[in-house]
Amino acid sequence: MSTLQEKLLFLYKFSRAPQQIGSVTPSSAFLAKKMVESVAWENVNAVAELGAGTGAITEYIQKAKKDNTRALLFERDAELRDRLRERFDDCACYDDARCLQSVLRTEGIDSLDCVISGLPYFNFPQSLCDRLLSEITASLRPGGQFIAFQYSQQMRKQFSKQFAIEGIHFVPFNVPPAFVYVCRKEES
Numbered sequence: 001m002s003t004l005q006e007k008l009l010f011l012y013k014f015s016r017a018p019q020q021i022g023s024v025t026p027s028s029a030f031l032a033k034k035m036v037e038s039v040a041w042e043n044v045n046a047v048a049e050l051g052a053g054t055g056a057i058t059e060y061i062q063k064a065k066k067d068n069t070r071a072l073l074f075e076r077d078a079e080l081r082d083r084l085r086e087r088f089d090d091c092a093c094y095d096d097a098r099c100l101q102s103v104l105r106t107e108g109i110d111s112l113d114c115v116i117s118g119l120p121y122f123n124f125p126q127s128l129c130d131r132l133l134s135e136i137t138a139s140l141r142p143g144g145q146f147i148a149f150q151y152s153q154q155m156r157k158q159f160s161k162q163f164a165i166e167g168i169h170f171v172p173f174n175v176p177p178a179f180v181y182v183c184r185k186e187e188s
Contacts, residue, residue: 027056027118030173031149031180035116036060038147038169038182041069044113048072048139050097050132051118053080055087061116062088070109074100098128100135111141117148121155133162137185146183151176159183 027035035057039047041064052058052073061071073088074097075081085093094103097119104112115136121129136146146163148155149171159165163183171178 027053027149027178028171028174029056029060031171031178032057032060034169034171034180035147035149036064038167038180039064039114039116039145041065044069046070046072046109046112047114047116048074048097048100048112049116049118050074050136051076051120052084052093053077053118055084057116057118058084058088058091070107072103072107072109072112098131098135100139104139112139112144113141114145114147115140117146119148120150121148121158122150122152129158133158137162140185142185142187144185146181146185148181148183149178150181151178153179155181 044065045068047061047065047069049058049061049071052075058073065071071088071091073084073091073093074095075084075093076095078095081093081095084091092107104110117136119132121132124132140146148159153168156165156168159181164186165181165183167182169180169182171180
């Protein structure tokens, strides 16, 4: 699929479900690079990407991860999920990030070393946001990383209740401009 076709598909999906998709265009290479470079890949044996969309960030994950790192992709939209399966056939694809712990059991994975998220948390009802963050926290190993982008800093307070925020990076070259939260689950 060409870049233009990918952007048009994403725009169409956004027009159908703006609360779920969150943006009119896929993540830029600048945003994808910033998210992926924030991960300590040498310590990652299992990673999940939430809201994988068209695979804009997944592409960079594939380049950065070790060959034996297990990658799980979560995408609610069936058409986008099918495209992810075709494009990234070595990744397991699932539809519902609210079932993260259940998926880990199915895949025989004890815990995740990293969760990379493109979900538009601020668009979600609070109950859904709470459920997702609870699943992420329970699925991450102590000291595991949570990397998420948002289009504002409105999730800062809620993220800080769940994780230690190690940094927030502004990425101006994205539509819209984004903030990358680099967080870590407390070791306890």
